[in-house]
Amino acid sequence: xxxxxxxxxxxxxxxxxxxxxxxxxxxxxxxxxxxxxxxxxxxxxxxxxxxxxxxxxxxxxxxxxxxxxxxxxxxxxxxxxxxxxxxxxxxxxxxxxxxxxxxxxxxxxxxxxxxxxxxxxxxxxxxxxxxxxxxxxxxxxxxxxxxxxxxxxxxxxxxxxxxxxxxxxxxxxxxxxxxxxxxxxxxxxxxxxxxxxxxx
Amino acid sequence: xxxxxxxxxxxxxxxxxxxxxxxxxxxxxxxxxxxxxxxxxxxxxxxxxxxxxxxxxxxxxxxxxxxxxxxxxxxxxxxxxxxxxxxxxxxxxxxxxxxxxxxxxxxxxxxxxxxxxxxxxxxxxxxxxxxxxxxxxxxxxxxxxxxxxxxxxxxxxxxxxxxxxxxxxxxxxxxxxxxxxxxxxxxxxxxxxxxxxxxxxxxxxxxxxxxxxxxxxxxxxxxxxxxxxxxxxxxxxxxxxxxxxxxxxxxxxx
Numbered sequence: 001x002x003x004x005x006x007x008x009x010x011x012x013x014x015x016x017x018x019x020x021x022x023x024x025x026x027x028x029x030x031x032x033x034x035x036x037x038x039x040x041x042x043x044x045x046x047x048x049x050x051x052x053x054x055x056x057x058x059x060x061x062x063x064x065x066x067x068x069x070x071x072x073x074x075x076x077x078x079x080x081x082x083x084x085x086x087x088x089x090x091x092x093x094x095x096x097x098x099x100x101x102x103x104x105x106x107x108x109x110x111x112x113x114x115x116x117x118x119x120x121x122x123x124x125x126x127x128x129x130x131x132x133x134x135x136x137x138x139x140x141x142x143x144x145x146x147x148x149x150x151x152x153x154x155x156x157x158x159x160x161x162x163x164x165x166x167x168x169x170x171x172x173x174x175x176x177x178x179x180x181x182x183x184x185x186x187x188x189x190x191x192x193x194x195x196x197x198x199x200x
Numbered sequence: 201x202x203x204x205x206x207x208x209x210x211x212x213x214x215x216x217x218x219x220x221x222x223x224x225x226x227x228x229x230x231x232x233x234x235x236x237x238x239x240x241x242x243x244x245x246x247x248x249x250x251x252x253x254x255x256x257x258x259x260x261x262x263x264x265x266x267x268x269x270x271x272x273x274x275x276x277x278x279x280x281x282x283x284x285x286x287x288x289x290x291x292x293x294x295x296x297x298x299x300x301x302x303x304x305x306x307x308x309x310x311x312x313x314x315x316x317x318x319x320x321x322x323x324x325x326x327x328x329x330x331x332x333x334x335x336x337x338x339x340x341x342x343x344x345x346x347x348x349x350x351x352x353x354x355x356x357x358x359x360x361x362x363x364x365x366x367x368x369x370x371x372x373x374x375x376x377x378x379x380x381x382x383x384x385x386x387x388x389x390x391x392x393x394x395x396x397x398x399x400x401x402x403x404x405x406x407x408x409x410x411x412x413x414x415x416x417x418x419x420x421x422x423x424x425x426x427x428x429x430x431x432x433x434x435x436x437x438x439x440x441x442x443x444x445x446x447x448x449x450x451x452x453x454x
Contacts, residue, residue: 024270031263039258053259057266064270135252142253156217157250163217175208182211188246196245 012077045089082159214243351446
């Protein structure tokens with residue numbers, strides 16, 4: 001996927017300056033450009049569409065309120081938004097996991113409605129359970145990664161940030177970020193080997 | 201896997217995070233390097249599995265909700281009142297058992313249907329005016345449709361007695377033994393209907409003697425099963441952010 005970094009950044013910065021002036025249409029335009037990636041990151045972190053939605057809302061509101069504080073020298077708008085979305089998603093995971101523990105301990109065996117299987121439109125119905133099971137295994141593997149490796153994968157693959165954007169956002173050397181991404185993929189490959197087929 | 205200086209780029213290529221120049225350089229290298237071709241295949245198998253975690257698309261209407269909320273909050277202003285207490289399917293049956301446990305930190309949670317909360321906030325304003333009329337407190341205690349709740353905590357501690365005159369849509373709080381809330385904090389009363397989010401009934405602060413007696417307006421048509429008090433940031437919270445210090449069930453008045 002090509003990264004048309006400079007043009008894209010300029011558009012985002014224009015939108016941010018309009019937001020700082022109180023133009024909520026610019027926020028809508030920013031959502032059109034990055035809402036999907038923000039939602040994907042939040043969903044990867046929380047594993048739940050409703051929680052992801054809350055996290056994305058919080059992230060866009062934080063960017064809306066803080067638009068005037070945006071500093072292009074510290075990174076791109078997209079990197080700013082995506083890292084915020086991930087943070088807000090983590091906030092939710094902390095509260096949600098606590099709530100689920102409490103509920104599950106209070107009503108063991110009756111957790112219907114809490115699980116959120118993944119699926120997508122147009123999917124063959126009989127494939128859905130298998131796919132959901134795979135998604136759970138993939139999620140658990142991702143969660144088992146060291147935190148700094150998991151963060152890079154989430155920001156890169158789900159948030160669509162480039163390595164250089166991530167390095168800038170995390171204030172870490174580019175080489176470190178790249179090595180972490182590779183270490184993450186190698187661990188995932190080892191853990192998920194049984195799920196991989198020749199046809200992919 | 202042996203160390204090879206291009207392998208980091210192979211992973212980045214599979215993740216799609218190389219910039220244009222890096223990507224071109226790596227792809228040129230790829231043509232000559234069997235090790236990297238093998239690595240790219242392996243990393244690609246991982247990213248195809250990661251694809252299983254990608255959601256289809258954000259929910260419809262999310263954009264409109266975000267823009268609408270932004271229109272209500274100018275940049276630099278504090279967050280709007282609407283926040284969501286994530287609905288709990290089993291709350292109806294579990295509320296009494298796990299009430300205390302369910303009060304989780306929900307600062308991040310936003311709400312779609314904000315009308316009830318907005319109504320509660322308006323009632324809070326009404327309440328301030330009503331407080332000037334202490335006489336009306338007496339009227340609240342009497343009547344055919346008055347419910348009471350005694351909010352308790354474990355062990356010795358503060359006691360809060362509530363009188364809810366349903367005809368008047370008004371609750372009187374009579375508290376004693378309440379420590380002064382820390383600076384910047386206040387107490388907030390919540391009504392909880394079965395299977396629903398807590399509804400703010402207003403904030404209050406005890407005097408130096410630990411006592412508080414005041415009336416709060418209740419949104420009409422509510423049928424709360426439970427009531428609780430939590431400590432919140434000054435001004436109150438749209439939804440509870442701390443574990444309640446007191447909780448109890450509503451009963452018909454004798």
